[in-house]
Amino acid sequence: MPSDEDEMLREMGLRSVDDLFADIPSAVRIPKLDIPDGLPEDQVVARVTSMLRANRTVVDMPTFLGGGLYDHFVPASVRAVVSRSEFYTSYTPYQPEISQGLLQALWEYQSLICELTGMDAANTSMYDGSTALGEAARMAHRIHGGRIFLVPRGLRHNRRAVLANYILGAGLEVREVDYDRESGMLDLAKLKTAMSPDVCGVYVENPNFFGRFEEQLEEIRDMTTGVLVVGVNPIAQAVVRPPGDFGADIVVGEGQPLGTQMNFGGPLLGIFACRQQHIRKMPGRVIGLTRDAKGHRAFCMTLQTREQHIRREKAMSNICTNESLLAVAAAAYMAVLGSNGLRRVAAENIRRAKELAAAIDKIAGFEAPLFPGAHFNEFVVRRKKGYAAVHRALLEKGIHGGLPLTRQLPELSDAALFATTGRHTPEAVGRLLAALEAFR
Amino acid sequence: MNFGIDTGFYPLGSCTMKFNPKFTEELAALPTVTRIHPDQDESTVQGALRVLYELQDLLARIAGMDAVTLQPAAGAQGEYTGLLLAQAYHRERGEERHQVIIPDTAHGTNPASAGMLGFDLIEIPSKDGRVDLKALEAAAGPKTLALMLTNPNTLGIFEEHVLDIAQIVHDAGGLLYYDGANFNAILGRTSPGKMNFDIVHFNLHKTFTTPHGGGGPGAGPVGVKKPLEPFLPVPVIGLNGRGYHLDYDRPKSIGKVRAWYGNFALLVRAYAYILRMGGDGLKEVSDRAVLNANYIRHRLAGVLDVPFGGLRKHEFVASAAKLAAERGVRTVDLAKRLMDFGYHPPTVYFPHLVEEALMVEPTETETKETLDGFVEALKKIVKEDPDTLHSAPHNTAVARVDEVQAAREPILSWRTLKSPKPPS
Numbered sequence: 095m096p097s098d099e100d101e102m103l104r105e106m107g108l109r110s111v112d113d114l115f116a117d118i119p120s121a122v123r124i125p126k127l128d129i130p131d132g133l134p135e136d137q138v139v140a141r142v143t144s145m146l147r148a149n150r151t152v153v154d155m156p157t158f159l160g161g162g163l164y165d166h167f168v169p170a171s172v173r174a175v176v177s178r179s180e181f182y183t184s185y186t187p188y189q190p191e192i193s194q195g196l197l198q199a200l201w202e203y204q205s206l207i208c209e210l211t212g213m214d215a216a217n218t219s220m221y222d223g224s225t226a227l228g229e230a231a232r233m234a235h236r237i238h239g240g241r242i243f244l245v246p247r248g249l250r251h252n253r254r255a256v257l258a259n260y261i262l263g264a265g266l267e268v269r270e271v272d273y274d275r276e277s278g279m280l281d282l283a284k285l286k287t288a289m290s291p292d293v294c295g296v297y298v299e300n301p302n303f304f305g306r307f308e309e310q311l312e313e314i315r316d317m318t319t320g321v322l323v324v325g326v327n328p329i330a331q332a333v334v335r336p337p338g339d340f341g342a343d344i345v346v347g348e349g350q351p352l353g354t355q356m357n358f359g360g361p362l363l364g365i366f367a368c369r370q371q372h373i374r375k376m377p378g379r380v381i382g383l384t385r386d387a388k389g390h391r392a393f394c395m396t397l398q399t400r401e402q403h404i405r406r407e408k409a410m411s412n413i414c415t416n417e418s419l420l421a422v423a424a425a426a427y428m429a430v431l432g433s434n435g436l437r438r439v440a441a442e443n444i445r446r447a448k449e450l451a452a453a454i455d456k457i458a459g460f461e462a463p464l465f466p467g468a469h470f471n472e473f474v475v476r477r478k479k480g481y482a483a484v485h486r487a488l489l490e491k492g493i494h495g496g497l498p499l500t501r502q503l504p505e506l507s508d509a510a511l512f513a514t515t516g517r518h519t520p521e522a523v524g525r526l527l528a529a530l531e532a533f534r
Numbered sequence: 535m536n537f538g539i540d541t542g543f544y545p546l547g548s549c550t551m552k553f554n555p556k557f558t559e560e561l562a563a564l565p566t567v568t569r570i571h572p573d574q575d576e577s578t579v580q581g582a583l584r585v586l587y588e589l590q591d592l593l594a595r596i597a598g599m600d601a602v603t604l605q606p607a608a609g610a611q612g613e614y615t616g617l618l619l620a621q622a623y624h625r626e627r628g629e630e631r632h633q634v635i636i637p638d639t640a641h642g643t644n645p646a647s648a649g650m651l652g653f654d655l656i657e658i659p660s661k662d663g664r665v666d667l668k669a670l671e672a673a674a675g676p677k678t679l680a681l682m683l684t685n686p687n688t689l690g691i692f693e694e695h696v697l698d699i700a701q702i703v704h705d706a707g708g709l710l711y712y713d714g715a716n717f718n719a720i721l722g723r724t725s726p727g728k729m730n731f732d733i734v735h736f737n738l739h740k741t742f743t744t745p746h747g748g749g750g751p752g753a754g755p756v757g758v759k760k761p762l763e764p765f766l767p768v769p770v771i772g773l774n775g776r777g778y779h780l781d782y783d784r785p786k787s788i789g790k791v792r793a794w795y796g797n798f799a800l801l802v803r804a805y806a807y808i809l810r811m812g813g814d815g816l817k818e819v820s821d822r823a824v825l826n827a828n829y830i831r832h833r834l835a836g837v838l839d840v841p842f843g844g845l846r847k848h849e850f851v852a853s854a855a856k857l858a859a860e861r862g863v864r865t866v867d868l869a870k871r872l873m874d875f876g877y878h879p880p881t882v883y884f885p886h887l888v889e890e891a892l893m894v895e896p897t898e899t900e901t902k903e904t905l906d907g908f909v910e911a912l913k914k915i916v917k918e919d920p921d922t923l924h925s926a927p928h929n930t931a932v933a934r935v936d937e938v939q940a941a942r943e944p945i946l947s948w949r950t951l952k953s954p955k956p957p958s
């Protein structure tokens with residue numbers, strides 16, 4: 095039987111597929127790809143699986159890292175939802191009549207994010223929390239016009255670095271506002287000095303980089319003449335007054351805690367929400383509620399004139415492919431847990447962090463949390479005699495300590511950021527404490 | 535309620551909707567992928583770093599480039615990164631260049647990336663569906679930062695004069711940026727490096743079949759030629775006597791474009807796919823993708839016009855302009871009606887220079903039977919009563935959706951819907 099290829103070629107009156115490449119000039123042709131030939135599926139699976147075995151997972155090794163990314167339990171039902179091939183093998187829902195499932199899931203994601211943050215509108219995602227911050231700075235500039243954007247000096251350096259690259263075209267200048275050395279919260283006196291009519295926006299995180307809840311949002315709002323951008327951990331929002339209540343104009347955050355595993359840092363979910371009055375200045379894709387020709391409820395992409403495929407060089411952002419599937423996971427996660435479930439997870443994180451900090455603080459030579467007061471699920475641990483040796487010793491014992499802060503903030507070079515979640519077993523915590531005891 | 539590539543034929547031009555392998559899903563679900571934290575000590579993530587290192591190398595070879603960063607989250611972010619790299623390169627030479635040239639066939643992200651960076655855009659008109667060399671010559675000059683081009687272009691036409699194009703831009707001191715969205719057409723036949731491009735982004739969610747996820751996540755690695763390597767985002771994955779490591783010691787780096795190292799779970803899938811296909815298999819991918827596209831185009835002769843002559847690569851753009859003029863049936867009507875026949879419509883109304891455009895990209899994983907069915911459906915549809923088409927679709931979960939209403943009074947959340955004050 096002739097193959098598909100032969101039949102198609104014959105029908106087109108061609109002898110070989112090569113004829114279809116006759117338009118590629120010989121000067122740019124290559125004889126073949128300079129990579130090995132293909133392998134059978136079983137061999138690829140065996141090879142990749144074996145390579146990856148060189149990783150030590152947080153299951154093999156009690157790990158106390160957070161810093162923007164957390165090891166929360168993901169209910170199987172969340173995975174089941176995003177494993178539906180109708181979701182994961184589809185693309186941007188350009189054709190709403192055959193995409194209602196995804197459109198509704200994304201609209202529900204937007205709605206749930208709005209409930210959590212007290213905002214009116216959310217987009218379906220930015221690439222991650224750091225690009226969401228970058229886009230927020232640009233949007234603050236579009237709204238206000240000022241050329242200065244203030245951020246906390248206590249900001250995870252990868253967020254700071256990404257922000258630096260996102261504001262280039264807008265001609266913005268980022269200035270840092272120091273944190274209060276006692277409380278770990280934003281230094282309001284310094285914020286006051288930094289404020290000027292040219293400040294288009296102020297960014298503040300709650301909880302902040304040190305895991306400390308930022309309790310001065312009201313004061314910060316009052317001092318801010320520009321746009322207030324609040325960075326959140328979405329799970330923590332279940333137990334705090336939402337930023338919308340404090341007058342935030344834009345809320346951003348890393349959405350990975352909502353139903354996505356850590357995956358070595360990607361894919362991630364950039365949360366981006368704002369007030370209704372600003373929706374036409376918002377970047378990214380949004381889903382709206384409407385009707386079909388028969389008057390039935392329907393969803394579709396909307397406000398597309400803000401986007402690159404219509405507005406081109408004047409678009410609010412260049413984003414096209416985003417992180418939709420993670421938004422679906424987040425919607426499923428929030429829906430599966432419900433408000434009570436989310437509150438339970440948040441409370442559990444707070445309790446565990448408090449207990450772990452207290453236990454570490456008991457060990458002579460260690461101070462935890464370095465900043466007193468309410469924390470979410472991470473906190474700074476300081477060892478005056480130096481932290482680096484502790485970090486190495488823990489690793490040798492098969493334990494991964496917190497994030498050393500040397501590279502982040504020089505004044506905290508003897509400290510590390512320890513995180514915990516509901517996933518740490520008593521045994522894991524016990525091993526950490528025993529290992530730290532050795533440094534007494 | 536939702537159409538995916540597993541549901542049926544999805545010839546969405548420019549998006550490369552191909553079968554998403556299931557074994558790569560299984561690999562990406564391993565705890566050795568999902569349960570590692572990116573801040574872990576390098577010694578505890580040697581497997582992950584090795585995958586990234588080897589993927590950097592494979593992609594560089596496939597593209598004919600010297601170095602690759604895996605950091606960008608999608609194609610558009612790859613463009614953003616690439617333009618930053620070009621700027622850094624020029625600045626190192628003491629030059630401030632701010633003009634980005636794009637042809638009028640370019641995808642929206644190209645101008646948007648340039649615009650976001652505050653660069654001036656120079657759009658040059660096409661001639662016969664190809665870059666007009668005269669217009670390019672007139673546009674290129676001492677302010678040219680880069681030309682952004684995809685080849686084959688968004689019409690599916692291979693720019694035969696690509697070396698002349700490169701020459702013109704290079705002579706002006708500018709760089710050549712390759713939008714890799716259409717890589718599925720050229721695997722094993724040519725490479726951006728061979729075509730004298732300096733910078734390229736890959737859309738791993740297209741050519742290298744990481745699932746599109748309803749709009750994302752994707753992955754948009756960027757490859758560069760040697761002179762641009764020092765500027766790559768940090769960290770680059772390196773290998774030395776102690777093993778694989780994250781190289782942050784790059785003083786000329788542009789910094790970071792997103793947190794951590796890239797969309798790792800997608801990078802694992804793409805890596806496994808490339809091992810599975812190999813150099814031989816990837817060439818077959820392009821061969822079949824191009825065959826499928828040209829076959830549909832051939833069979834649609836007399837049904838829909840396909841402006842501009844010559845071969846097509848992995849996609850082609852048809853026009854319903856005649857149908858619209860003669861029978862009042864527009865592209866949108868054809869697209870909506872195709873759904874009733876069980877097909878996802880092609881990309882519509884892009885690229886803009888083709889009136890009533892339908893951009894068809896069948897990809898290599900479709901059989902002749904599927905392609906024939908699609909052609910037969912279109913043949914039937916163009917003869918249907920215009921009323922049937924204007925009111926299509928008829929067989930879907932909802933009827934034609936009122937997108938105008940959605941934009942007039944945007945309701946983006948339950949909260950807005952329930953708010954006492956109707957949105958303005």
Ligand SMILES: Cc1ncc(COP(=O)(O)O)c(C=O)c1O
Pocket residue numbers: 413414415548549608609610611641643644684688713715716737752754
């Ligand atoms: C030709 C072309 N360039 C660039 C892009 C942007 O890529 P991404 O969606 O991954 O950001 C696309 C994607 O649709 C495209 O088709």
